[in-house]
Amino acid sequence: ATALIWLRRDLRLADNPAMIAASQHRHCIPVYVHNPADEGDWAPGAASRWWLHHSLKALSASLDKAGSRLIIRSTHDTLDCLRAIISETGAEALYWNRVYEPALIKRDQTIKLALREDGLAVHSLNAALLREPWEVTRRDGGHYRAFTPFWRALSAMPPIAPEPAPELPAPPPAWPKGQPVESLGLLPGIPWDRHFHDQWRPGEAGANAALETFLESALQGYDDARDRPGQAGTSRLSPHLHWGEISPRQIRAAVTRQQQETVLPDHDVESFLSEVGWREFAHHLLYHFPHMPQDPLDARFRHFPWAADTADALRAWERGRTGIPIVDAGMRELWAIGWMHNRVRMIVGSLLTKNLRIPWQTGEAWFWDTLVDADLASNSMGWQWIQGCGADAAPYFRIFNPVRQGERFDPEGHYVRRWVPELRALPDKYLHSPWSAPEQILREAGVRLGDTYPRPLVDLATSRKDALAAYQDIRS
Numbered sequence: 001a002t003a004l005i006w007l008r009r010d011l012r013l014a015d016n017p018a019m020i021a022a023s024q025h026r027h028c029i030p031v032y033v034h035n036p037a038d039e040g041d042w043a044p045g046a047a048s049r050w051w052l053h054h055s056l057k058a059l060s061a062s063l064d065k066a067g068s069r070l071i072i073r074s075t076h077d078t079l080d081c082l083r084a085i086i087s088e089t090g091a092e093a094l095y096w097n098r099v100y101e102p103a104l105i106k107r108d109q110t111i112k113l114a115l116r117e118d119g120l121a122v123h124s125l126n127a128a129l130l131r132e133p134w135e136v137t138r139r140d141g142g143h144y145r146a147f148t149p150f151w152r153a154l155s156a157m158p159p160i161a162p163e164p165a166p167e168l169p170a171p172p173p174a175w176p177k178g179q180p181v182e183s184l185g186l187l188p189g190i191p192w193d194r195h196f197h198d199q200w201r202p203g204e205a206g207a208n209a210a211l212e213t214f215l216e217s218a219l220q221g222y223d224d225a226r227d228r229p230g231q232a233g234t235s236r237l238s239p240h241l242h243w244g245e246i247s248p249r250q251i252r253a254a255v256t257r258q259q260q261e262t263v264l265p266d267h268d269v270e271s272f273l274s275e276v277g278w279r280e281f282a283h284h285l286l287y288h289f290p291h292m293p294q295d296p297l298d299a300r301f302r303h304f305p306w307a308a309d310t311a312d313a314l315r316a317w318e319r320g321r322t323g324i325p326i327v328d329a330g331m332r333e334l335w336a337i338g339w340m341h342n343r344v345r346m347i348v349g350s351l352l353t354k355n356l357r358i359p360w361q362t363g364e365a366w367f368w369d370t371l372v373d374a375d376l377a378s379n380s381m382g383w384q385w386i387q388g389c390g391a392d393a394a395p396y397f398r399i400f401n402p403v404r405q406g407e408r409f410d411p412e413g414h415y416v417r418r419w420v421p422e423l424r425a426l427p428d429k430y431l432h433s434p435w436s437a438p439e440q441i442l443r444e445a446g447v448r449l450g451d452t453y454p455r456p457l458v459d460l461a462t463s464r465k466d467a468l469a470a471y472q473d474i475r476s
């Protein structure tokens, strides 16, 4: 009998439960159905589409190499499209790995029901998480709202070992028709992706290589280096994880192995695994609070007095022209390579939502379009956390001071000098606050504020006070 494996956010061969199950059949046909409308308001943004294009190319090549094939089809009706492939191939079973976004959960439920009524065996499995959102529960059966107890509970559950790639069965007598990846039109019309190619290698092999590099060069010392945007101190696995080119189970197993084979400080390993835990927590929250991408979990923030007339400020923020160096460095990094260091995501988010008082959903949307790792769960959790309106968020009154953050986490200015080269010649002392530099120093460094580099868009101290006053308003 023939089985279909419907690939979605699990673009890999190893540790892929649906692929393993489908491979038990006499024939197994891997399919990818492209229908962005399924994702409702959250169809992949431009940077994600770039990634998807290259990831599908890579997956298709590895399936070819394994004697199989990836059948790609583009459609406006996913159920119809699957039914067509089922009828063309005589498939009797369909396997997929679950996704946890509200629109996709709904779609999958509808499809499962309809195809089961057609008489097909339909199975869904978990490839994306250490534990699924409903598996980690409090003693009273409820779900968690705070990270620490969530992670403690998850960590106490026995780890599930990752599985190797299955041997794929003999090809079917005839392959159904598919389309080339190019026909999906995922790549940008204008070539803003120039720097993406130097930075990223989408696909399963690229994911494994990134993990390997991280284990060898950055896991040791991670706990400290992870906060320093000027160093290659983190794994950069986020886009690979989003598209399921690697699984958290594989990551956890590799880290544990590395810890056993070499002498690694526990706090580095724990710190890294707990970041992977934040990703799990984000999925847990999104599953239990499906409105998280639009609506603050703390309802008081629905009435937050946002600033008026912010179009120019928003544009300056997006373009990395706020006049605040660490913020501009982050926003330019994001634009150039589709990724931003986590510490800097927090800093730019705090400036946007607190100093500029622009709604967090606006920043969330910009990240959605520009991040190669854009992920509904992690992005919406991150923005609510920054705004202070989410589950287990930082308290609102903790407003980042971007100058102090820069001085603390980029003390030698490697990060700012890389992304804001017009400030390169400024001494460290003034690099994070060029407006505080004496005229002569600016002149020597070739910096003319308001000309070669913008003056700060907001006064940090006043805007901080205004933000706190606005917060008092919604509290009372």
Ligand code: FAD
Residues within 6 Å of the ligand: 226, 234, 235, 236, 237, 238, 239, 241, 242, 275, 276, 277, 278, 279, 280, 282, 340, 341, 342, 343, 345, 346, 349, 367, 371, 373, 374, 375, 376, 378, 379, 380, 382, 383, 386
């Ligand atoms: P590492 O430090 O190597 O961490 C390993 C893995 O743990 C990451 O790949 C990621 O999957 C996970 N992780 C780490 N930190 C977090 C976190 N705070 N929340 C959830 N998962 C985490 N991450 C996304 O994957 N997609 C997003 O769309 C996204 N949007 C964000 C928006 C804001 C405002 C903020 C503050 C954070 C956001 N993050 C998002 C989380 C975090 O910034 C990235 O996961 C991280 O920077 C990715 O780099 P890395 O793979 O080198 O991380």
